Amino acid sequence: MKSFCYCLFLFSFAEAAVAANHVICVDSGTALAAALSSLSTAPGNDDSDEIRVHTGTYHAPAGGWIGAVTTHHDLTIRGGYTDAGCTQQTLDAAATVLDGNNASGVLTIDTPLIPDSDIEVSGLTFQNGHGGNTFESNAGGLKIGDPNPISGGKILVERNIFRDNTAASNGFSQAVGGLLAATDGNSLVVRGNLFANNSAPNTPALSVYSNNAIDVADNTFAGNHATDAAQDKRVTLGYFTFGGMRLSNNILWGNVGGAGSFDIDLSGSFAGTAGATLVNNDLEASTGTAVAATGTLHVDPRFVGGGNFRLSQTSPLIDAGIGNPSGGLTNVDLDGRARIAGTSVDLGAYESVAVSASPPIGAGISGNWFDPTTNQGGHGFQIEVLPNNGMLVIWFVFNPAGTAQNWIYLQGGYSNGSNSVVLPAFLEQGGRFPPNFDSRNVTATPWGSLTLTFTDCDNGTAAWAPNAQAAAAGYAAVAFPLRRLTSLAGTACP
Secondary structure, three states: OOOOOOOOOOOOOOOOOOOEEEEEEEOOOHHHHHHHHOOOOOOOOOOOOEEEOOOOEOOOOOEEEEEEEOOOOEEEEEEEEEOOOOOOEEHHHEEEEEOOOOOOOOOOEEEEOOOOOOOOEOOOEEEEEEEOOOOOOEEEEEOOOOOOOOOOOOEEEEOEEEEEEEEEOOOOOEEEEEEEEOOOOOEEEEEEEEEOOOOOOOOOOOEEOOOOEEEEOOOEOOOOOOOOOOOOEEOOOEEEEEEOEEEEEOOOEOOOOOEEEOOOOOOOOOOOOOEEEEEEEOOOOOOOOOOEOOEEEOOOOEEEEEOOOEOOOOOOOOOOOOOOOOOOOOEEEEOOOOOOOOOOOOOOOOOOOOOOOOOOHHHHHHHHEEEEOOOOOEEEEEEEEEEOOEEEEEEEEEHHHHOOOOEEEEEOOOOOOOOOOEEEEEEEEEOOOOOOOOHHHHOOOOOOOOEEEEEEEOEEEEEEEEHHHHHOOOOOOOEEEEEEEEOOOOOOOO
16 A cells, blocks of 8 residues: 555744744733733844734723834734644634724734834734724724824734724724724735724724835725715725825725715825825725726625625636735735635635535545555645634655655635635744754745645545745646545544
8 A cells, every 4th residue: 555654743834924032822812911011122122022822712801902012122913823832823814813892992002102113913803893092093903003103113914804893083083993004114014904894984994104105915895884974085995105005906895885985095195195006906986096007997896795705706806916916915815725826816815716516625535645646655645624614734745856854734724615725835944853853943934835626535636836935946846646545533525
């Protein structure tokens, strides 16, 4: 019988990032509040904090979660961690939920004294927030910085879900339902997020501020509503910038309600500020004139429906995006699937995956699979189907020179009813045999993607697509058949 090595493993699976000096693993709302209250503040240091949030649903304390970033201290907050030590991660943003209880803004990251510190927030769901502030601006979901005074560091908000958040205005400061982010750093990027069913008097989904250029890419805005009909002009997405607003691969649909309501004002906020440049977006209703626009669509996205803002198989927005949007692409979409599944990236926050009637992926697919081709039985896959439409795969294989074993790790999501899945791949390096193993030396490098297609419960195909770095290292594209070697007790394949 052809076989491959079946081994126990423990690995760190996370998107590539600069290593933080202080990593905090949290698994409760109280622990998250404590982590935010203990952020680094020592003057003159150049360290950073990373808060890793375990999967689950957390309810905000009175007033919401609040932290402050000071100069020289970067902050990263990521969701999706699945083990007690926060070393394993699912990239499904729906798996980690921060809930505001409809009583307060969910999370506020203050930037007092105009710090020059970078901030990243990713892989989280912000829901049921209710922003309100007597003096400053506020947001129902997430607020990073304030338009006055404004921060000086970079901001990255990617692959988050903002849903069912509201904000109340104090009459003179900004109130935003979903996300407010403000910085004068040289980069403000909002990409790969879903903004759904948020509300506020003027700007229900997103408001961004920067004297420099702002990049908004691969987001879905749907069902957001501005509630103050007395205002002459209300927008789903608001911005203030002297450097220009650059929008790519976004969907803005189903947000407009009544006279004076628009998805975006393309001309900018005020006289003297910069307007928007559009590349391959789907807009329902806008006002003003763009700086430039190419590939703009005005078509029904054909969402799956019923609160599901993924694209149906008949959507005209599949493969309609550009692969190099300003601000860059995320490696995976909101479900954790490879960001490009077809000939090009889809518009919006989700990639569409073809759905097949049979056999659908389910728990019974779990097990070990190998290549039955003659003389190919020495490598193969360990496949595990996870809760919430997740899948974990380890490819036990070798480097191109044949001088060492390589384990390529893949993890992402699949669509209900589908027999095929596209998973982003990572190559881990830097580990050593215990007791000399040191997780700080281990890196998870994006390495390409793998498409698995199951033709029946015991057979399928694998198609490997390297990224540029993997191809340069000799990991060439290849496709081959698969056959089941083992299955898990207690599971069945339909």
